[in-house]
Amino acid sequence: MTLEEARNNLKTLQEKMSAYEHALGLLYYDGVTGAPKGTAANRGQTMGVLSEELYKLTTGRETVELLEFLDQHKAELDEKEQRMVFLLLKNIRQMQKIPMDEYIAHEKMIVEAEDAWHTAKEENNFPLFEPYLERIFADARKFAGYCAPGKDPYDYWLNEFEEGLNKERADEFFATLRAHIVPLLQKVCAAPQVDTAILKGHFPEAQQDALSRRLMNVMGLDPLHVGLSTTEHPFTTSLGSHLDERITTHYYEDDFASSLYSVIHEGGHALYDTGSDDSLAYTVLDGGVSMGIHESQSRFYENLLGRSRAFCDYLFPVLAEIFPEQMAGHNAEELYKALNKAEPSLIRTEADELTYCLHVMVRYELEKAVMAGRLAVHDLPAAWNRLYKEYLGVDVPDDRRGVLQDSHWSGGAVGYFPSYALGSAYGAQFLKKMRESVDVNGCLRRGDFGPINDWNRQHIWQYGSLYLPGRLFEMAAGEPFDPTVYTDYLEEKFSDLYGL
């Protein structure tokens, strides 16, 4: 094999991997959007076969030989190729450690678990989901043991979702957040509450759909390459490459803000993915590098921009055009205040910016305890309710609005949640840096996301997964990670809002 042949084979390998991932991603997407309800097992059968083929392709002898050859010629490869080889080899070395039959059984189980979770949530029936959740945590521990023997299994997964993260750092990070947010929230709760009358009323799905499409357009999402659909739980996925991106939302006719901010949040993910340089398509470098950086973009658009006073100045007239009766007699300042009402609540995805990280903290503490064997899955609902009382002061009335609310565990993701809080904090530092060269407030008031997107594309998006998240963060933020930038931002915003 010449080096030239090997480089071509590296390209072909990644194109094939992208094709299988496209098929698997579309099968999942279809399952939660248009597929008839009784087709999960049929889909699971196909996903099982294709996962196995992808597994063989990714870890097969030919691939290993190719990558080891390229690894030996590292010095002759360009920066992108070096990172491709590194990521592919890392994946192989992990995959080789998981017995194939266990991996396939896990993939099949997850398809059924998602189905069970949907039904369990609908019927408020945790025991229905419990055996799957048992297996999900057991597999998480077992696979971590295979991939990183000797390493703490939860540390393994934290690092999987955010390279460089472990329990020690996460504990410290959450302690900082807690030290600032909890007293701030207490002051907010003691102050007179804001009026949210502007958010109340009946908002027909068809108009909300029009609002979604209007917002996607304003955000700069290309309708030729980004689709919108509805699902129980909003999410974003790339299909095949960043050239086909899908976001989803969920409409509630008595609450337009829920879908509105889902669309902006998922739109932020989609902007990040679709902002990859086109040369990265059909390679492992295509799309976002880590969950933390991903959430830094989604929560950046959702909160730092989307819930700012400047953006509300732009948003209110749009809402008044789409919901003229409901908005009559209201104004942009009322909208800003209502959208930022801070109060302890039950549902993470509907939480305000201030309390959001406390919701994440509950999940972090619970995952940590289950992974350490200190908490049984059977006791999760009770522990969940206890922590909600402790951190947020609320009583959880049922598991639907408690331990069953999120889809992450049912999809097999343990260790994902902390990245939401990390991303929120990253974003505050990006915004601080962006303001040095971009008139962010002016852009938001005009509904002109161009300069904001250009900054993000130049400093973050274009690189896809080329740089480690820590390096990318420092390149873009121009300084080391410092969560007090975020807590300062929260303190300033909410002190102003509540006249503290």
Next chain:
Amino acid sequence: MTLEEARNNLKTLQEKMSAYEHALGLLYYDGVTGAPKGTAANRGQTMGVLSEELYKLTTGRETVELLEFLDQHKAELDEKEQRMVFLLLKNIRQMQKIPMDEYIAHEKMIVEAEDAWHTAKEENNFPLFEPYLERIFADARKFAGYCAPGKDPYDYWLNEFEEGLNKERADEFFATLRAHIVPLLQKVCAAPQVDTAILKGHFPEAQQDALSRRLMNVMGLDPLHVGLSTTEHPFTTSLGSHLDERITTHYYEDDFASSLYSVIHEGGHALYDTGSDDSLAYTVLDGGVSMGIHESQSRFYENLLGRSRAFCDYLFPVLAEIFPEQMAGHNAEELYKALNKAEPSLIRTEADELTYCLHVMVRYELEKAVMAGRLAVHDLPAAWNRLYKEYLGVDVPDDRRGVLQDSHWSGGAVGYFPSYALGSAYGAQFLKKMRESVDVNGCLRRGDFGPINDWNRQHIWQYGSLYLPGRLFEMAAGEPFDPTVYTDYLEEKFSDLYGL
């Protein structure tokens, strides 16, 4: 390899094939339903990779050795396995006879031909499509020569779409139809026309969607396993197995009957597919056996049942419930007459039950003449127009509504059309036989498709592709094929409708 191992490998091979076909089918389905408009190239990239993988799987050395081993042990296989091996080997032996480079060139040409046809139809520009159509007919002749040297090429293709069919039989079949339909149509045209006022008005898409779902339910389509979506051209597809079936329709707000009968037609295809015995899932025997039998089911539900007086008695109150204003002052008999208005027209897919087969006959005669070298592709438009005048008495105003109207040729399918007419005729004999044990009219009046579906499942659907179409037909109909049963049915129905 032991026989037991080989049997297991046969099962695994078909499971893998089903998985690739599921992915490819879903990619196509996504492309015509939810995908953003700019994603075709991205999807093409993935479909190219997966098609190549499927081709390698289906025709690879390992597969050939397996099938040849099983073929040598044919006597020890059960009936289903024998048929599986036969169908899989048949496919391979054909593929082996076509030089790979010519096959790939053909596949590429077809992709361009479909594009050219779309544009040509839009722009009413036959010369744009002509060079592709030349190649399509040339390839059809050439590939038939490779696969069945010495056999008449059009006979080869007729047999491909309906095992057992050839020109001699088709000529005889169409001659019978023509001898009965042409004079009947002349009498109908001379009689006073029926009033179609009941079909006119504005029918909002949301209500039409409700009607579709109501009808699917009445037809006995299992909503857990059959989905409905909208596309430019309605179609039906199985994804992975008969356990996940999708039908599509197209809504026109000034014409509820168009979508209504698309849904019933595609619903007939879906009933047939989903009626396969569950043991056939993930094998090549899953789903319908031939285009003729498939159309016998879709056109059975659409016309023989769906456009019957008895079903209109059930349908009218349903329509009056969904479209109360539009149906006010009308009744079931008016509906029956309007839905069965017969008149010569230009477009096959919109033709009534009486004239439909004449449209098919035009295409049959033209394909036959081109394949025999008696007609040049260049002269197809003129010949098309001449035959429409001769058979239907209409003047074709342009090629868009003439020779360019159907997508079949642009997709490379030569010899497909006769199955539409054959299916219609098969259905009449199935109905005759069914009436011996089922009170069909009583069922239709009550909207109770249970006994009708049970009969079809027992006699047709459950077998999937196990039996040759000819054998399956005779098993179900209980007599040899006789198209006069169909022409008798047409004569009786339309004589009554038009008071002849």
